[in-house]
Amino acid sequence: MTRVFSPGWLQHVLTLGLIGLICSTQNTVQAQSTSVADYVNPMIGASTSVGDAGIYHGLGKTFPGATTPYGMVQVSPNTITGGDNGSGYSDEHTSIEGFAFTQMSGIGWYGDLGNFLVMPTTGELKTFPGKLTDPQNGYRSLYDKASEKATAGYYSVFLQKYQVKAEMTAAPHSGMLRFAFPASQLSRIQIDLARRVGGTATQEFVRVVDEHTIEGWMRCTPDGGGWGDGAGKADYTVYFYTQFSKPLKDYGVWTADIPMGISRKRASVTSDRYQKIVADAKVLKNQSSFKGKHIGFYTAFATKDKEQVLMKTGISFTSQAGAKANLAREIKGWDFDGLHRAAVDLWNKALSKIKIEGGTKEEKTVFYTALYHTMIDPRNVTDVNGQYLGGDGKVHEAKHFTKRTIFSGWDVFRSQMPLQTIINPGLVSDLINSLITLSDQTDSGYLPRWEILNAYSGCMIGNPAVSVIADAYAKGIRSYDQQKAFKYALGTVKRFDNGPSGYTPGGLSISETLEYSYADWCMSRIASAMEHREVANLYQQKSMDYKNLFDPQKGWFRPKNEDGSWQPWPAKGRLTQNYGTIESNPYQQGWFVPQDVKGMVALMGGNQKVKAELEDMFEHTPENFMWNDYYNHANEPVHHIPFLFNRVGAPWLTQKWTRKICSGAYHDNVEGLVGNEDVGQMSAWYVLAAAGIHPICPGDPRYEITSPVFSKITFKLTAPYSTGKSFTIIAKNNSKENIYIQSAKLNGKTYDKCYLMHSDIAKGGTLELVMGSTPNKSWGVVE
Template sequence: MKKAFLAIFLSSALSAGAQNLVQYVKPIIGTARMGHVYPGATSPFGSVQLSPETDTISYEKPGGGYNGDVYKYCAGYQYEDKTIVGFSHTHFSGTGHSDLGDFLVMPSVGKLLLNPGTADKPGSGFRSPFSHANEVSEANYYKVKLDGPNVLAEMTTTTRVGFHQYTFPKSDDSHIILDLMAGIYNYPEKNLWTYVRMVNDSTLVGYRSTSGWARTRNLYFAITFSKKFTSWGYRNFSGKQSYNGFWGQFRNTPNFPEIAGRQLRTYFNFKTTEGEKIKVKMALSPVSMDGALANMKAEAPGWDFDQVKKAGQDAWEKELHKIEVKALNKDEMNNFYTAMYHTMINPTIYMDTDGSYRGLDQNNHKADGFANYTTFSLWDTYRALHPLFNIMEPKRNADMIKSMLAHYDQSPEHMLPIWSNSANENWCMSGYHSVAVIADAIVKGNVEGIDVNHALEACVTTARRRDYAAIGDYIDRGYIAAEKSGTSVSSTLEYAYDDWAIAQLAKKLGKNDIYEEFTKRSLNYKNVFNAKSHFMQPRLADGSFKTGFDPFTTHNMGFIEGNSWNYSLFVPQDPKALIGMMGGNKKFVTYMDSLFSYDLPEKYFAETEDITKDGIIGNYVHGNEPSHHVVYLYNWTDKPWKAQEKIRMILKRMYKPTSDGLGGNDDTGQMSAWYIFSSLGFYPVAPGSTEYAIGTPAVYNATINLPNGKKFVIEAKNQSEKNVFVQKTILNGKVLTKPFLNHEDIVNGGTLTFEMGAKHK
């Protein structure tokens, strides 16, 4: 009896310790409106993102500009749509710009239609109606019933392989369409070239070259079917159709037919029995068709769909267990672990299994001693995503930095990445925030395999690049003149912050001359501060402030994705000095309070896409990243408790377990990283520093399982939805007298205890 009891006890303890966390991941969260995430399958940091497209219409307006869909369908999927066009293999997660959507696959039954049809008449093409009632979205698994062809579609992935499983009805006319002209950045002229070669009667290889947001992007594929097709064909939408063989009379040999063109859709015909499953595997490579074949052989050699799904979900389980939390309720568990999931989608691995990758110089390279990554949305992610990696994923973050340094070495401009993807620099957004990511890692001691002196050289060279984005004007004047740039104020502020980060890196490495140079440059934020208005304002080349200033608008005011009211708080490197400039503690607190209480007039939403109602609380723009540190600035005043009540309010209003549950673009994980840090009770206000500002935990407890084998435990005593105020903070038995935490306190392991209450102290 004792042995039986002991066995039951141990089994129960094991189950508790090995709790299934994948169950709390709901990729459907944020798929409506502004979240711009996708519901499909992907592995942690995977090269393949296999997901449905509900539309990809993004054609240019006559006379120039976009019709709006280029923004709406950044991830290819909008929850309110009623039809699916197909399932493609590459997607951005949470971005504000579209691209990718490569190699769209779609099953069909009956008469072969090679046009997608329209949302209002899906039967006019291969598009299909669907119902959310028949849709399942999990970590590394997506399933949906396609009502048009009566086909059940399922998909999962490895790092480099998308695995489809289609359950067909009985039919002599079953088809699988491979659309090689589709793309989320869906302008016909952006599809430069496509090539396909038949390997045998169930396998093809090929590539396509596109010129979208990434202007010279090449992607190679290998696709294989679990069943031989009875016939096949293609249509060149700039030419004629050919049946039963790709070249027809123009094929070179009967065994290796091939096609090439700009606007190709191919199809494969089958006879199916009732409930028959046809499986499709597509492997991707940034380097070659042989690389794609090798990736498939290495990662998905067999046809066991459930086994691949389980392996992928096990990989997610391992990642999710890096932070184990007990939240207030199931909704909050869903929010937390979906946020964890979203932080581990990007950046994405960009190399074959043998380490081969395409470099920025468009040559092929081998990653030597590191994993090469792409998809660096650095204007967003330097703030919280990469600092989160420095706690959870230091080795992976070090590899990301090595990838940035490889980008620098291959760059004709000799610059670190700004916003890079697929061996291309997109030059999107302001600042040179790679330097903040690099400085943050090295200052915090995450230097595994990084040549720190080379890293400093790359940071300094980038920051001295006078001919990029008015850096020369910034260096000469100490600010960017309004005549030189439409984002003169925000860019000045961001450069100043980045310069401070470089100074911290130089100090860490004992380079005093560089430290002094960039410390001086980091004070340039003062040069766009108007002491009369107490706002950051655009300044003309003659030194005067531009007239007609409006602190609530972004239009023609020198800011990007924010207004002066928000950007006037963008001095994360020196909040104490900022408070003094703005008139001292009392005036600063009043300013902060008004940020959250003042409701923007309707006209400011209509004038620009940079400010949207989805991410707004009063005049606080949580949906755009320049505000993400702002609430924590209360910690530098005599009223840090005001941060606590507002953090809980932001968590509740901006993050919900629903399809519209993200109050703005997730921006490759930055919004979600803010949620994770803030739920745990601290936040990296100024990456490049080892200091975190303490807020208020939103969980009962959390355990960060550190890669060094230690644990950092967070406890919240008397936790509830009403008890949002911290009464006392205790670190390893010692009461903290200031609302700050050091990086070493976390990575050395220990316990942080919050005593919570309903009233502030």
């Protein structure tokens, strides 16, 4: 099929031109006095604390630093290397080891990126970071928590050890740091080129280009840990091109003598033995070019009190020339404030995809910060010249789409990607093009489950890419090679499925069987839409495999062994964590039959019994919605469950519980996310639910209607994916007490259904809801 030119790619090109113009002329337009970006609080969720979460998964695991919508660069403070600290930052830590140019958002599995770690220092040069427990030893510094400021596109903090104020902002492919130093004869900017969240770069190179410029690269392989401590197969090179406002007069490199055979993975890199080797690194003054296993670069200079020294860096995952071109296009001068304003302008434009009215200041902050968090990934990895590194290790040119990465499939197919089908359909098209071309370039024959920088990491379960394609196709998002989409989706479900027995045995029996059954249904929808009838019929039948694990005697799903026998029923029964499931229990995972809710309800005993089961589940859920054995909003398998009340004739209970979740699980503070952000999923759930709609089954273009948090929500729509310009949901008389829908009108006509179709939204129009304090049990019960 002929591919359509992606509007997202054109917008990307225009955005880069805008930033270059702003920074070259240093003639920026002042941001509005009040703007949607002002509501963003990047500190929401910025904690990995296991103690506060009550579970090893930790809290939100977001990063607080500066970035732009779906940008390649994230300039952010890092407080820790190692452990399950994927963002590299946790609010309760009292010291900072540096400011990195790449970060992941809201993930566990030890994390990755955190590359190009910059630290302003004074006094004696230290070549190792030191520990949280001993921040005075090493180059890390205690910081003044009260000085910390994080907003959309900006972060600043005061480093107490060095008496330096550090500020940072970003453009899509580059970033700038501004340091205000004290009076000192030994001020310095130093860069740890080996640093990587969850491990280390395995080889690095730096070269002095001229008296203001350095360039180089950091090679990161699975041998250096990182994603999944190497099991995630992340294998990438970060190229950088860096310029300093102060000339390079007194500079050099340090190089640690890493012995042959020593492990370069997480536990080893953070060990006392390894850190001692790094602490004893050789310092080579005025070394203009160097390559090694663990190196850093520094430039030293004298400063007056509060003297500002700036550095700017372009990065690329493609080439050295790409890093240089990215910086040259985006940051032409040294106008830090202008670049900051440009970043805010980009955020205002991106966040204006949804406009809200009503609600409290906290609710607006939570909403726009959630929307902000949905706009970090899948990030752009295409250089300004359109080039990107393919899965074959070769440089390609993206002529019809923007190459994107970090597809957290198992998480984001549920809410994040459905949200983007409404507000950023071109982004969804970009992602599908990226997944298809990756399958082409790797000659794998199937789609990745969890992709990071071309790596098929295999993280989690199921076939989420098939879900994303099915959902996009059903909603008219088809600007990709459709036959290749079909081919690779089919290759995926053939490779990962329930097999001839109709179920998956073993330790993840329930989770895998149910997730594969759903993916098979998605495959049937793709095949049916593309008129592959035999394939459609086969996978429609396979989508019913979930029934093979329902034990009528227990009245619930139960894992099986390979010989077809049931696994022993534990003392806690279906509340037993990890009994045939992953990151859940059978009670939570067992509701995941989105493709056949009627069939699931019939198995479970009918509408009234299921309604009572659902009510019991929610009534046993703690009010703060932290990790628990019932409705565990802290993790993804349950995210569709509140909307099931719509399917069993009790939509007022969907309204009741989604409002409770919105108010109980989301707050304007560091602990404001009860579980991992998971690359936009946790926040996307809030955006959709607070707006009054959410899908149960991506691939089916139906959204369940629920109680909006706000009195008016307007979605800005995008041609050619939508014929309308906007879709508005109005909730009259809405308040904390008036949470129940009394009546509804769609485009002025009485509307009795508790759901909308995507076509209703895409045409544009208005859904008017009249709210009240008591349930109207006759509204929305007719299918």
